[in-house]
Amino acid sequence: MMERPVTDTHKGRTTKDGIRIHEAADFAGMHAAGRLTATILDKIAEHVTVGQTTGQIDALIEAMVEEAGATSATIGYKGYKHASCISVNHVVCHGIPGAPIPKLKSVSRDLEKRRDSDALEDGDIVNIDVTVVLDGWFGDSSRMYVAGRPAKRAERLIDITHEALMKGIEAVKPGNTFGDIGHAIQSFVEGHRMSVVTDFCGHGLGRVFHAPPNVLHYGKPGTKSVLEPGMFFTIEPMVNLGRAETKTLADDWTAVTRDKSLSAQFEHSIGVTENGYEIFTLSPAGKFHPTY
Ligand code: MF3
Ligand code: CO
Ligand code: CO
Numbered sequence: 001m002m003e004r005p006v007t008d009t010h011k012g013r014t015t016k017d018g019i020r021i022h023e024a025a026d027f028a029g030m031h032a033a034g035r036l037t038a039t040i041l042d043k044i045a046e047h048v049t050v051g052q053t054t055g056q057i058d059a060l061i062e063a064m065v066e067e068a069g070a071t072s073a074t075i076g077y078k079g080y081k082h083a084s085c086i087s088v089n090h091v092v093c094h095g096i097p098g099a100p101i102p103k104l105k106s107v108s109r110d111l112e113k114r115r116d117s118d119a120l121e122d123g124d125i126v127n128i129d130v131t132v133v134l135d136g137w138f139g140d141s142s143r144m145y146v147a148g149r150p151a152k153r154a155e156r157l158i159d160i161t162h163e164a165l166m167k168g169i170e171a172v173k174p175g176n177t178f179g180d181i182g183h184a185i186q187s188f189v190e191g192h193r194m195s196v197v198t199d200f201c202g203h204g205l206g207r208v209f210h211a212p213p214n215v216l217h218y219g220k221p222g223t224k225s226v227l228e229p230g231m232f233f234t235i236e237p238m239v240n241l242g243r244a245e246t247k248t249l250a251d252d253w254t255a256v257t258r259d260k261s262l263s264a265q266f267e268h269s270i271g272v273t274e275n276g277y278e279i280f281t282l283s284p285a286g287k288f289h290p291t292y
Pocket of ligand 1: 085
């Protein structure tokens with residue numbers, strides 16, 4: 001049997017599972033979009049400080065997207081109005097910039113309490129998630145920041161979550177499966193007695209924001225679709241210090257941990273290559289992980 005020439009494996013097509021196989025030339029567009037997202041996440045770092053508001057941070061991000069000649073993928077997405085999601089402390093994801101920050105310790109079990117404002121306080125841990133569209137390509141990434149001095153257990157949570165993302169990425173190569181990625185993340189996180197959120201997942205992307213497959217952050221080795229060169233997707237594990245369960249607040253966006261435990265998340269957009277992966281959203285300044 002003849003082997004298919006390597007250059008052919010990137011021909012544009014869709015797998016039986018509905019996953020787009022991009023052409024080799026498409027990697028350049030994803031690198032450009034991803035680099036812009038990462039540059040914005042680099043530049044916003046100095047603004048994540050005690051007293052700064054999430055509304056101001058989002059306004060800066062919106063201006064940076066515009067300045068770069070790109071557009072925000074999230075403004076207008078399902079009625080969402082902001083250029084970022086900013087998720088503080090026990091907010092798991094989809095925190096709304098400018099909205100009063102949900103309080104970590106609620107006295108009432110039924111009513112989610114809110115702070116008076118969207119200003120960051122000493123010790124807050126903050127996920128900022130930005131998705132841009134540049135020349136039609138989507139760059140989606142999020143990382144953790146800290147305002148002031150976080151608690152030791154919060155630093156540990158951030159470290160483990162970042163390492164979990166990287167373990168997932170290291171499982172990316174042709175012939176491995178999406179179940180291998182999920183398993184790498186879940187086994188690492190649970191080995192550190194933390195929990196992986198199962199209510200949200202990563203996703204295929206490219207010329208669209210969300211495409212097949214759902215990239216689960218848990219799973220069994222050898223299960224789910226087989227990875228092929230030319231697949232583009234995000235890996236974006238959310239990890240909780242307590243239990244995995246989440247709930248969505250009355251604003252219909254903000255997802256929080258049910259037990260009010262701290263939650264962290266990191267997200268990269270990546271592409272599968274002939275022998276592994278390329279990360280599109282690597283930090284040009286080497287600032288992907290916060291310093292404490
Ligand atoms: N960027 C998020 C993701 O990782 C999606 C945000 S959707 C929004 O998929 F509407 F909340 F902005
Ligand atoms: Co995403
Ligand atoms: Co995102």
